[in-house]
Each structure stands twice: as structure tokens, then as C-alpha cells.
Amino acid sequence: MKVIITKDQKAAGVEGYKVFADAIKNGAKVFGLATGSTPVTTYEEIVKSDLDFSNSTSINLDEYVGISPDNDQSYKYFMNEHLFSKKPFKNSYLPNGLAEDPEAETVRYNKIIADNPIDLQLLGIGRNAHIGFNEPGTSTELETHVADLTESTIEANARFFEHVEDVPKQAYSMGIGSIMKSKKILLEAFGEDKADAVAKMIEGPVTKDVPASILQKHDDVVVLIDEAAASKLT
Numbered sequence: 188m189k190v191i192i193t194k195d196q197k198a199a200g201v202e203g204y205k206v207f208a209d210a211i212k213n214g215a216k217v218f219g220l221a222t223g224s225t226p227v228t229t230y231e232e233i234v235k236s237d238l239d240f241s242n243s244t245s246i247n248l249d250e251y252v253g254i255s256p257d258n259d260q261s262y263k264y265f266m267n268e269h270l271f272s273k274k275p276f277k278n279s280y281l282p283n284g285l286a287e288d289p290e291a292e293t294v295r296y297n298k299i300i301a302d303n304p305i306d307l308q309l310l311g312i313g314r315n316a317h318i319g320f321n322e323p324g325t326s327t328e329l330e331t332h333v334a335d336l337t338e339s340t341i342e343a344n345a346r347f348f349e350h351v352e353d354v355p356k357q358a359y360s361m362g363i364g365s366i367m368k369s370k371k372i373l374l375e376a377f378g379e380d381k382a383d384a385v386a387k388m389i390e391g392p393v394t395k396d397v398p399a400s401i402l403q404k405h406d407d408v409v410v411l412i413d414e415a416a417a418s419k420l421t
């Protein structure tokens with residue numbers, strides 16, 4: 188793992204942008220993308236740049252089950268707001284939160300990933316070290332599946348909703364098996380409440396209880412963190 192530590196999340200946005208720019212220079216065409224607070228500054232820098240994704244494909248990590256793509260809490264809405272409306276891709280894929288048959292939706296999504304191998308996958312990390320919505324204990328072999336969100340994740344995501352009860356209890360998520368097939372991975376984490384997860388991911392044993400620790404076994408991972416998120420590294 189290559190670890191880059193910046194002063195804060197704003198400075199990290201520039202580094203995150205550089206990882207995308209380098210990947211494009213090296214021929215990357217398929218980008219795995221994430222939502223949440225973490226990737227926002229990287230998306231801001233990409234939007235300001237002259238990077239061109241009009242011949243590229245994006246495949247998002249996850250989407251809430253039961254939420255319409257037009258709902259402003261959906262990940263589709265988030266992606267449009269932060270990236271797609273300003274930097275359009277040729278094709279952009281997210282799971283369909285309203286799919287009638289969840290099993291068929293996971294099959295459809297896995298086929299999209301198989302047909303478009305991911306060159307660069309951007310990840311955030313949960314306070315419990317989840318990646319995507321692969322919560323502690325999840326098998327590392329899984330592809331896209333319907334995940335039950337843990338209490339800790341529901342609580343963390345409640346900040347985007349009016350009431351904690353409004354946070355969906357399930358999400359479609361790319362599995363760790365799918366994530367590990369990406370050619371290159373950029374994991375970002377900012378703030379002190381990610382420091383424990385970051386230390387366990389980088390310095391702890393590889394275990395299902397710390398889903399992100401599996402990234403130690405991938406041979407091209409950049410971990411981009413701010414000083415606060417790095418504060419528990421030895």
C-alpha cells in the first residue's frame with residue numbers, strides 16, 4: 188500500500204485528482220466511484236480540471252435499496268450533483284434502488300462489472316472499516332449483493348437524512364470480490380473518526396472483521412488520508 192498523508196481533506200482533493208489524471212494517462216477507461224463525504228474534494232478538483240470522461244465508463248459501488256434515483260438521498264442523485272452533471276461519462280452505472288427483483292438486479296450489475304473491468308476504483312471507508320457496504324464479517328468472495336447495514340453505518344449516514352428512521356436498512360453493494368479485481372484502488376479517509384479504521388486497515392491483521400484490511404493483499408492500492416485520519420498509525 189502506498190500511503191499519502193495530506194494536511195486536510197481539501198489538500199487531499201488535489202492528490203486524489205492526480206491519481207485519476209495519472210490513471211487516464213495510463214489508459215484507464217473504467218472508473219469505480221463512491222459517494223459520501225469523502226470523495227467530494229476529489230470530485231471538485233476533477234470538475235475544475237480538463238480531464239475528459241466522455242469516452243469513459245463509471246460504475247458506482249452502491250445504492251440504497253428502495254430509494255428512487257430521483258430522490259435527493261439516492262446515490263444516483265449525489266453522483267449527478269457532484270460529478271456527472273459537470274463531467275459526463277459515456278456510460279454511468281449504478282444499481283437501481285427500485286429494482287423489482289433484487290436478485291436479478293445483482294446479476295445485472297455483476298454482468299456490467301464483468302463486461303467493463305474496473306481500471307481505477309475509488310473507495311471511502313466506514314468507521315467500522317467497511318468498504319462499499321461490505322460490513323464486518325462479510326465474505327471476501329462476494330460480488331454485488333444486497334447488504335444489511337449495521338447500526339453503526341445507519342447512525343453514521345443519518346446525518347444526510349431528516350430522521351435516523353429514514354435511513355434505508357439495506358443497500359446494493361459491490362462485493363469485496365468485485366472490488367479486489369479492480370486494477371488500481373484509491374482509498375480515501377478523512378477525519379479523526381476514521382483513524383481507528385485506517386490503523387487497523389494498514390497495520391492490523393487481514394480479517395473479515397476489518398473488511399478494508401483485505402486491501403493489504405491487493406498489489407496497487409493508494410491510501411490517501413489527512414493528518415487526523417493518520418493519527419493512530421504507529
Ligand code: F6R
Nearest residue numbers: 221222223224225311312313319
Ligand atoms: C459510499 C460507500 C461507503 C462510504 C463510507 C464512508 O459509496 O461505499 O463505503 O465510502 O461509508 O462514508 P463517508 O465518506 O460519508 O464518511
